[in-house]
Amino acid sequence: MKSNCINSQWIGKAKCHVCEVRQLVLFSGLESQKLDGILQQIDNMHLQSGGVLYHHDSTASHLFTIRSGFIKLAQQLPNGSQRIVRLLKVGDVLGLEALLGDSYHHTATALRDVDFCRIPVEVVQQLDREDPVLHQQLFKRWQRSVDQADQIITEFSTGSAEVRVARLLLHMACEGEKDGQMLLGREDMGEILGITTETASRVIADFKRRGLVREEKGLCSWCDLDRLCALSDT
Amino acid sequence: MKSNCINSQWIGKAKCHVCEVRQLVLFSGLESQKLDGILQQIDNMHLQSGGVLYHHDSTASHLFTIRSGFIKLAQQLPNGSQRIVRLLKVGDVLGLEALLGDSYHHTATALRDVDFCRIPVEVVQQLDREDPVLHQQLFKRWQRSVDQADQIITEFSTGSAEVRVARLLLHMACEGEKDGQMLLGREDMGEILGITTETASRVIADFKRRGLVREEKGLCSWCDLDRLCALSDT
């Protein structure tokens, strides 16, 4: 077990130059020789569904980049419940606030088994000073966080429950892996969409009856993108 | 009239070294001599309530920083209505996406008369390359955008209408000017909180009857912070 990652499993040192998501991840713009120097500081790790990468308010010492799987960022509400504020997938970076010396602003939890790289904040800070390419990459990642938050507001917190669920399914279908997109648990759906677990369940069950989606052990084996799309901008 | 700012009024060249919000705005960390060189490129402008700083999807050629007043950032929804995704006040920076060569991601509108500075993106890009202090400032501004978006999700898009309105009033009271905080129009409230204009009106009217707030020509002349606070984390 490593600090910061609770119950995560260490896989090995990062191999960014042969990484299949090279085009997506943080160091995609760096030249190979520059890259080699820093690889030994980056850990390639695995965490199973439900595992926590970091907790809200804990000291932010690393940035993370997702190699496979999904991660949710959640914040605690004053009344005790929690709200999911971001849904992250392959190529996304989390923990940028570490660069400012802040504590983490969210609790990051794996929605299914994830592979990710864990990068010490000092490594990124140093590269940021030296390399204008990474520098610009960081701007892009930050902007991406903003855009994703805006999406949660406009798509997932606006409109009827039915419409929100339809948008979420479309989102997962587009962003998801090719073979059978994952279907979120009803509770997670509720916390993303600002509705109750029961309502999420009712809508999904209704969609299944209407033949809009088919579910096979937690996976969405098929869904009618056209009709969902039509629903989503009502 | 200047490009990008519709019906805005030009006041003069920026005088960052004597700016009363110096501590807040983007260039607060720069040394004076460095500052002098760039001031002639920064315009100090005024826009009256309802005026538009920039439109969604228009070419992003400037960043903006607010010297006084309030600005809302809104996005169009597929069905035609709009949703406010951010509420900006003195010291906040908007239009950061310009640094990435994007178009603006929102429409920025003055909620009341605003003074702001308009900075060409090239100026910031150049300083960003030369000055590590500004560089770090930009990270901070981007993170602030993220935090503000998260706040819209957790505080303004979660809970009952009453609770949301209470949180919004508290937000305006804390962030607002000292002498009589402004009260938003009911339509704006609705678009921030994800409720209808009528519901916003009903809640405010009810608050007034219960003695939680007093309104005098668009200004909130008084409000019971304690009771609002108690309401807000229900």
Place this chain on the structure above:
DNA sequence: CGTTATGTTGACCTCCTTCAAAGGCTGTGG
């Protein structure tokens, strides 16, 4: 095989939306 977590469904009731109309404030023109 009981236990626990998760999904589904029903009944009821509350809160919010919708549609409609009336009241108030401001600015404009006669």
Place this chain on the structure above:
DNA sequence: CCACAGCCTTTGAAGGAGGTCAACATAACG
């Protein structure tokens, strides 16, 4: 100065969507 238009706020009535609470089903697991 008054009348009127236009905009925003307020209020009412009705209906519906979603929340709440509870029961039951199902699957995973020790």
